[in-house]
Amino acid sequence: MTLVAPEEWRPQGIDDLEPRAWEALREVERSVCVTAGAGAGKTEFLAQKGSYLLETGLCPAPKRILAISFKRDAARNLSDRIVARCAPDQARRFVSMTFDGFTKHMLDQFREAVPEDFRPPANYAIAMDTRDERNDFIRRHSFGVAADRLGRAVAECPLPIVEVENERAREILGPYWRDQYEHFDRAYLTFAMINRLVDYMLRTNPGIRQALISTYPYVFLDEFQDTTTAQYDLVRTAFGRSDSVFTAVGDDKQKIMGWAGAMDAAFVRFTADFRARCTALQSNWRSHEDLVAIQHAVATRIDPAVEHAIARGRRTVDGTIAAIWEFPTREDEVEGLAEWIAGKVEGGSVEPHDVAILVRMLANNVEDELAPAFTRHGLILRNVARNVGTIAIQDLLAEELTQSLLPFLRLGAARRNADAWAAARSVLQWLESPDGEDEIAQERAIARVEEISKRLRVRMGRQAPDAAANVRGVGRLALREIGEPLIRRATPSYQRDADFERVLEGFLLLLEESAELGGTWNEVLDRFEGIGQVPLMTVHKSKGLEFHTVIFFGLDSRSWRSLQPGAEEELKAFFVALTRAKQRAFFTYCRGRGQPIEWLEELLGDLLPRVFFV
Ligand SMILES: Nc1ncnc2c1ncn2[C@@H]1O[C@H](COP(=O)(O)OP(=O)(O)OP(=O)(O)O)[C@@H](O)[C@H]1O
Numbered sequence: 001m002t003l004v005a006p007e008e009w010r011p012q013g014i015d016d017l018e019p020r021a022w023e024a025l026r027e028v029e030r031s032v033c034v035t036a037g038a039g040a041g042k043t044e045f046l047a048q049k050g051s052y053l054l055e056t057g058l059c060p061a062p063k064r065i066l067a068i069s070f071k072r073d074a075a076r077n078l079s080d081r082i083v084a085r086c087a088p089d090q091a092r093r094f095v096s097m098t099f100d101g102f103t104k105h106m107l108d109q110f111r112e113a114v115p116e117d118f119r120p121p122a123n124y125a126i127a128m129d130t131r132d133e134r135n136d137f138i139r140r141h142s143f144g145v146a147a148d149r150l151g152r153a154v155a156e157c158p159l160p161i162v163e164v165e166n167e168r169a170r171e172i173l174g175p176y177w178r179d180q181y182e183h184f185d186r187a188y189l190t191f192a193m194i195n196r197l198v199d200y201m202l203r204t205n206p207g208i209r210q211a212l213i214s215t216y217p218y219v220f221l222d223e224f225q226d227t228t229t230a231q232y233d234l235v236r237t238a239f240g241r242s243d244s245v246f247t248a249v250g251d252d253k254q255k256i257m258g259w260a261g262a263m264d265a266a267f268v269r270f271t272a273d274f275r276a277r278c279t280a281l282q283s284n285w286r287s288h289e290d291l292v293a294i295q296h297a298v299a300t301r302i303d304p305a306v307e308h309a310i311a312r313g314r315r316t317v318d319g320t321i322a323a324i325w326e327f328p329t330r331e332d333e334v335e336g337l338a339e340w341i342a343g344k345v346e347g348g349s350v351e352p353h354d355v356a357i358l359v360r361m362l363a364n365n366v367e368d369e370l371a372p373a374f375t376r377h378g379l380i381l382r383n384v385a386r387n388v389g390t391i392a393i394q395d396l397l398a399e400e401l402t403q404s405l406l407p408f409l410r411l412g413a414a415r416r417n418a419d420a421w422a423a424a425r426s427v428l429q430w431l432e433s434p435d436g437e438d439e440i441a442q443e444r445a446i447a448r449v450e451e452i453s454k455r456l457r458v459r460m461g462r463q464a465p466d467a468a469a470n471v472r473g474v475g476r477l478a479l480r481e482i483g484e485p486l487i488r489r490a491t492p493s494y495q496r497d498a499d500f501e502r503v504l505e506g507f508l509l510l511l512e513e514s515a516e517l518g519g520t521w522n523e524v525l526d527r528f529e530g531i532g533q534v535p536l537m538t539v540h541k542s543k544g545l546e547f548h549t550v551i552f553f554g555l556d557s558r559s560w561r562s563l564q565p566g567a568e569e570e571l572k573a574f575f576v577a578l579t580r581a582k583q584r585a586f587f588t589y590c591r592g593r594g595q596p597i598e599w600l601e602e603l604l605g606d607l608l609p610r611v612f613f614v
Helices: 019-026 042-055 072-085 099-113 131-141 147-156 167-182 191-204 206-215 229-239 266-273 289-302 330-346 363-376 393-398 400-413 418-432 439-462 468-482 484-490 497-514 521-529 568-578 598-607
Strands: 032-035 065-069 094-098 218-221 245-250 277-280 322-327 355-359 381-383 534-538 547-552 581-590 610-612
Touching: 019 032, 019 042, 019 277, 032 266, 042 065, 042 072, 042 218, 042 245, 065 072, 065 099, 072 094, 072 393, 094 099, 099 191, 131 147, 131 167, 147 167, 147 191, 147 229, 191 206, 191 229, 206 229, 218 229, 229 266, 245 266, 289 322, 289 568, 289 581, 289 598, 322 330, 330 355, 330 363, 330 547, 330 581, 355 363, 363 381, 363 534, 393 400, 393 497, 400 418, 400 439, 400 468, 400 484, 400 497, 400 521, 418 439, 418 468, 418 484, 439 468, 468 484, 468 497, 497 521, 547 568, 568 581
Parallel strands: 032 245, 032 277, 065 094, 065 218, 218 245, 322 581, 322 610, 355 534, 355 547, 381 534, 547 581
Antiparallel strands: none
C-alpha cells in the first residue's frame, strides 16, 4: 500500500478544513481537545483525522485507532466514512465502537482475567438498567435508598466493593452485585456494571492494559461532553499515563445527558489529566447565517463567552425560516402541521424524510395524535423511537445486522443498484477481512456478492412481498447466504444468542411490517429504511442528526416543563433541537397544551417571530 507524505495529504469528500481543524489534525504527538458548536463538523473532523493517520502511515500497521462514540449510528457513520476513503487494509485498523460496545467486547475477550470474586459466568445476559428493577431490589432487601442514588453508586463505585470507602454504599452494593449474579435464572449485568468489571480487570492485569495501549496508539472520543464519570475512570485506567494520543471532540452546549450521569467540567478535567491542547472550531457547515444568528442567541445564554460561529451553509429557501406557529386548538395544530408538510412535499421543495418532527418526550403519544392527520394528507409518519420487538427502530437501523443484510436485499430487489453493490461488497470485505492488496480475495468478494444477490433475486422475483412468512423467509435467506456465523463473529455485541436474537427478531418484524402495505420489494425496503416517511423522534434521539426542516411539536410551559431561566440542561436540549436544522426550524404552539415560555421568546425576540394560523 502506497503511503501519502503528511504534507501532501488532502482531505477527501470535502473541499477543505478550517485552519484550526488543520492544526488539530496535524497534532499527532499530543492529545487534543476540540470543542466546537453545532454543525462544526466534529464527526467529519474525526473521520478526516482517521484517514490522515492511516493514509500517511503515522498510525502504521498493525497499530489501530480506537474511535469511541455514544450512539451506534454515530459509530457506524464514522467507520463508513473511513471505509469509503481508505484502502481496506487501512480501514480495518479503524475500530469504531460505542462505549458500551467497547466495554462489552473487552469483558467478553478477557472475562477469565476478571478477579474471581467478581468474575461473571460466560452465559451472562445484558440487563437494561431500569428504575423499576432497582426498586425491586431495594424492596426485596428493605434498603432505604432511592433508585437513582443506587444507580449512581453502582456506576461510580470501583470494584472490589470491600474497598469502597463509604460504609453505607458498601452495605448496599455488596448485596446488589450478588443479587445480579445469583437472584435470577442467570447472571444479569448492566452496562454500568460491565464498565466497572473492565476497569477492575485492567487494574489487576497490567499485561492486558499494556496490550491495549500498544494496539491503540490513537484514541478518538466523540461527543465527549456526554462521558460519564464511570466511563472517564475507565478511560484513565486504560490509557492514563501512557503514550496513547487522544483526540476528544464535543460541544458543552449540547450536554443533555446530565441525568444519565454525564460528568461536569468534562473538557477541563480532560485537558488537565491528559495535558491536552485545546482548540475551538469556528465554522457551522450545516446551517445558513439566518439560522446561525438564532442559534447564537441561545448559545450566548448557555455560555456568554461563546464565539459567533461562521455560517458556511447556503440558504436555499425563501420566506420565514424560523418561527413559533401558534394554533387556536390542538386539532388545528395537528391538522395545520400535516397540511404544511404535505404542501411542501407536493411542491417538490423537500422530501418527507428530510422534515423531522421533534418532541421533548413521549414520542409514542405524539405519534397517536399526529398519525391520522398525516395519513389523511397522504404522509406517513415514522416514530423512530417506537420498538419493534424489544429494539427501537432508530437503533435497529444502525445495527450491523441491518447494515449487512439491507444492501443484499436491495440487490435481490433490483440488479442495477450501484450504491447497494458497493455497500454489499464492502460488507463482505469487512466480514471476511480480506487484505486490501490481495486481488484474489477482492475478486472472491465480488464473486460472492454476485452469487448471493442472484440467489436472492431468484427467490424475490418468484415471490412478491405479501405474506408475513414469505417476507421473513427472504430475510432469513439473506442471513443464511451471507453467513450468520460470519456476521456474529465480526460483531462483538452478537456473541451471545439473546443479544443477536433480539436484533434479528426486530429486523424481521420491521420487514414484515414494511410489507403490510404491499408493493414491490424495493418499496418495502424503502419503507423499512424510512425513505419517503416523516421521522418523529425525541430531541435526545435527534442529537448528531440533521434535517432540511425541523419542526418542534409543542413549545409550551407544559411540554417543556423544566425549561426555566436557570435550567441549563433543558436550554441545551432546546439548543440541540434548534441546531438540527439546515434550512428551517419551526416550533408549534397552542393554548390547549400550555402557556408560552415568555423569557425564551423575549430572548429570541424578532429572530423567532410568532405566526398565527387561523
Ligand atoms: N469541512 C467541511 N466542509 C464542508 N462540509 C462539512 C465540513 N465539515 C462538516 N461538513 C458537513 O457539515 C455538516 C455537519 O457536520 P457534522 O455532523 O460532522 O457536525 P458536528 O459538529 O458533529 O455537529 P453536531 O454537534 O451539531 O451534531 C455535515 O453535513 C457535514 O457533512
